[in-house]
Amino acid sequence: MKQSDAPPSIDAFAAVLGDVECAPQSIPGFDELWEVLGPGADLATMGCESFRKMSSPIEDYVIACIDQTLEQHGTAPTDVDHVVFSMTDATLGLIGPSFVVDVLKATGMVRCIPAVISYQQCCSSLTALHYGWQLFAMDATEHVIVVALDFRSDDRDRLRPFALFGDAVTSCMISRRSSSGLRLAASAITMDFDGLIGNDSFSSRQTASRTALQTASDEAGVQLEAITRVFPSNLFKPLTLFNSAAAGIDKAKLHFDTTFRTYGHCGNPDWMLNLLDYEATVGIEEANTFLALASAPGFFACNLLVARGPGSNNGG
Amino acid sequence: MVAAVDYRQRLFDLAVSEGLFSDATVDDLRPDTPRGAVGLTSLNVILIIAKYLEQSAGDIAFDPAWVASLETIGGIVAVMENIDALSTENVSVG
Numbered sequence: 001m002k003q004s005d006a007p008p009s010i011d012a013f014a015a016v017l018g019d020v021e022c023a024p025q026s027i028p029g030f031d032e033l034w035e036v037l038g039p040g041a042d043l044a045t046m047g048c049e050s051f052r053k054m055s056s057p058i059e060d061y062v063i064a065c066i067d068q069t070l071e072q073h074g075t076a077p078t079d080v081d082h083v084v085f086s087m088t089d090a091t092l093g094l095i096g097p098s099f100v101v102d103v104l105k106a107t108g109m110v111r112c113i114p115a116v117i118s119y120q121q122c123c124s125s126l127t128a129l130h131y132g133w134q135l136f137a138m139d140a141t142e143h144v145i146v147v148a149l150d151f152r153s154d155d156r157d158r159l160r161p162f163a164l165f166g167d168a169v170t171s172c173m174i175s176r177r178s179s180s181g182l183r184l185a186a187s188a189i190t191m192d193f194d195g196l197i198g199n200d201s202f203s204s205r206q207t208a209s210r211t212a213l214q215t216a217s218d219e220a221g222v223q224l225e226a227i228t229r230v231f232p233s234n235l236f237k238p239l240t241l242f243n244s245a246a247a248g249i250d251k252a253k254l255h256f257d258t259t260f261r262t263y264g265h266c267g268n269p270d271w272m273l274n275l276l277d278y279e280a281t282v283g284i285e286e287a288n289t290f291l292a293l294a295s296a297p298g299f300f301a302c303n304l305l306v307a308r309g310p311g312s313n314n315g316g
Numbered sequence: 317m318v319a320a321v322d323y324r325q326r327l328f329d330l331a332v333s334e335g336l337f338s339d340a341t342v343d344d345l346r347p348d349t350p351r352g353a354v355g356l357t358s359l360n361v362i363l364i365i366a367k368y369l370e371q372s373a374g375d376i377a378f379d380p381a382w383v384a385s386l387e388t389i390g391g392i393v394a395v396m397e398n399i400d401a402l403s404t405e406n407v408s409v410g
Contacts, residue, residue: 039359040336161359202358206383242362245378 008136009308010129010174011181013276014068016061017263018052018151018167024264027155037161039236047237047257051158051166051264054151058095058169062149063106065169070107073173075143077108082135082144085116086128086268088296090157091150092118109145121296122233123189124148125170125268126303129292130187132174144174150267158264163235166264170272179308182290186219186304188212195298202246208300209247216291220304227304228288229253231274233295234260243295255282270294271303321400323393330367336360347390354389361386368396372403 117128125148132144151167158165271292286309328342340354385391
């Protein structure tokens with residue numbers, strides 16, 4: 001089989017978190033903010049005990065994360081064809097005009113084509129993975145790096161009615177070279193305009209999530225019950241549990257407790273952080289099926305991933 | 317004769333015990349009142365239902381079919397009644 005005929009695979013996941021560990025109560029004016037934005041209940045019931053913040057420019061963390069992915073994969077930076085960045089609208093507004101050039105230069109990825117996926121809030125990284133996967137429709141594509149990043153420049157912006165934000169970057173490699181790793185079996189996203197303008201309801205959110213899940217399930221030919229584990233957005237614990245239940249997902253399949261408790265909600269990197277934690281603590285086995293989820297006001301996205309075994313070649 | 321459960325009062329007491337009501341009174345909780353009108357955010361409602369499930373006898377799972385009811389006080393109360401009905405079934409079958 002020619003290299004270009006080999007199906008792509010996703011692996012070499014990496015994460016770089018903010019280097020400063022903080023307690024939520026360290027946020028300036030925390031008590032007043034929580035009084036206004038919180039649900040009235042104690043923060044302890046929300047499941048988040050700390051978050052990480054970055055003390056250096058975002059480029060430093062993105063470069064370190066990409067370096068980890070390249071090293072794990074054993075790929076030279078000049079062999080990367082495309083890099084796809086994903087971030088929330090807020091982060092997109094914070095990065096400087098030289099961001100891409102600085103990252104490409106520092107990592108040595110001087111031959112690759114950069115792109116950014118945003119405007120889908122925390123769902124952007126799932127769309128970025130799908131976009132990166134689709135680039136393999138071109139025979140010439142051999143290596144694509146997908147990067148998810150989100151950070152806040154003002155600590156007072158970290159607290160929201162649905163989560164407490166931390167800073168993180170995650171990345172992974174899609175390539176034809178790996179015979180293990182994950183296959184993207186399906187991807188779906190739904191948009192609920194009422195959610196974008198703050199007029200959504202329990203029902204409209206449930207419709208958005210169930211429509212996306214049904215689309216992905218049909219496309220992959222995999223029933224929700226057959227999913228090994230689910231990696232959701234790390235929102236306040238009661239909210240994550242409720243959203244999942246409303247979507248018809250068994251709460252026992254969720255993997256997010258530890259990452260949310262330690263890092264808070266890191267936006268686009270969340271699902272990869274949860275996947276990495278699962279890989280480190282439980283391990284990924286051949287044919288395991290995973291659901292990466294993201295939800296945000298106005299959006300719901302899901303990617304269905306199937307683990308390949310070493311030497312297997314189960315479709316592209 | 318067994319006295320009927322006053323679910324409106326039960327919802328009020330639960331919300332107060334969770335620190336979710338500051339101004340509302342039990343009389344404000346009319347069946348057709350939207351949850352937002354008495355200051356209940358969606359997360360508040362989620363916390364109330366989660367607490368009610370936790371307090372119920374038996375291991376009752378949240379039913380996705382309940383979601384559509386959670387926008388009004390009457391709907392929230394109906395979900396609480398539903399949880400109790402399931403709880404009673406669970407207890408009676410051992």
